[in-house]
Amino acid sequence: MIQNKEIGWNLDNSYSRLPETLFEQIEPAPVSSPGLVIFNNELADFLALDADKLKSKEGLDILAGNKVPEGAKPIAQAYAGHQFGNFTILGDGRAVLLGEQVTPSGNRFDIQLKGSGRTPFSRGGDGRAALGPMLREYIISEAMHALRIPTNRSLSVVTTGEPLMRETELPGAVLTRVSSSHLRIGTFEYVARWGSVEELRKLADYAIERHYPTIEVNEDRYITLFEEVIKRQASLIAQWELVGFIHGVMNTDNMTISGETIDYGPCAFMDAYDPKTVFSSIDVQGRYAYQNQPPIGQWNLARFAEALLPLLHDEQEQAVELAVEVHAKYENLYHAYWLSGMREKLGLHNEEEQDEPLIEDLLRIMEKHAADFTNTFRALTLDEPGTTAMSGTTEFKHWYEQWQARLGRQEESKSSAYQLMKESNPAIIPRNHRVEEALEAAVAKEDYSVMERLMDALSAPFAYSPEQDKYAELPDPSCGPYRTFCGT
Ligand code: AMP
């Protein structure tokens, strides 16, 4: 039998030293025949885990939930959340946190199994996950990481050998997620609703220690925590907007305190630029449409502030005043992150007052001509404006001249502007039809080669290599509009 230290597990359980209201101890439920279908060697190395040993029979038993590694103290986390605006009690209904892997450099990462069986938070669910959605989470989370966007990551997907009953019968799977923590706005909402102020303080101190260790120990530390989370969320959402990523379920239980993207359910990348784009079949009102992500981020942060109120000031009125003042900073922060990212996308090294109208003008023309979001910036980066959907139009020609003149007014050379664009505009993103094609081959035919080639291309989205060209191609128009479903 392979010993823990041979695999490299070095687990701590700081979260389970928090008040007991925050979790339930639970063992992952065993599965009949674990089969490894995808494994992230690079991430294993990063975590100082031995990839080969993890891929062996003993290792697989851990990734499937049949055995727990030494040092693990499996728990399901309690949390609440506003789902589509309504407060609900949730919790890990199909996930188990094994512990926190502490790497040789001292960094700490949650190791969580998703699809690992029922927990006290499962309500009517079976606690399991289907193979397709777990592979989808694997592909998109790793693509986001390669896009340099803060995100939880995926270590492996293991099939269980047990079918699930959904609308049809589907193969079951367990995904191993790696995250700098799973603290959510909803975790704070849960304690604010059910716990004591002391428990809330312990949670906030824990979040500070884990994600914002430079915040000093003084009476302002909780309002500072609020402000720091605002900055990270504003930055994160700006990064989503800049690559056309639509999260799809921005409920407060899916928004992290660390500022990482989590919960890859109905998310997808926008093709043609349209601010109203929604992919999720359950988002009928378009609450989480592309254009609504920034204001929803602010709405979610207001829920965080409400949960923090008892820590901000003894007098509620003054606590509210403080929270409102800091909460109002979100808009400018978000806007500054977005604008600076857009400048980079257009190769602008410096700032001019008219930059924003120039950007807005381009977006307006793109929307009018249904130009593909990623490929428009790719074409500009490659200096091939003639290949965009709007190239023949007078308004685009006029815009292009203005932009070229703007590039000419900065000190940096044109080649340095194009270099900046290459570093800022991905040549490829996980295109919906490519993701579907990979999932179809994997799930229906057990052919993982399509997914592996896709993952390979997505691992270097800024490479601009000729092999990537086919992943930049648009879907056949006969495919019709893309729809996503909550992966359960
Ligand atoms: P999500 O849409 O992934 O954010 O999940 C919302 C809530 O539903 C969370 O509390 C999940 O743990 C729970 N959940 C989702 N799928 C299942 C399932 N198959 N069994 C039990 N709970 C589930």
Ligand code: MG
């Ligand atoms: Mg969730």
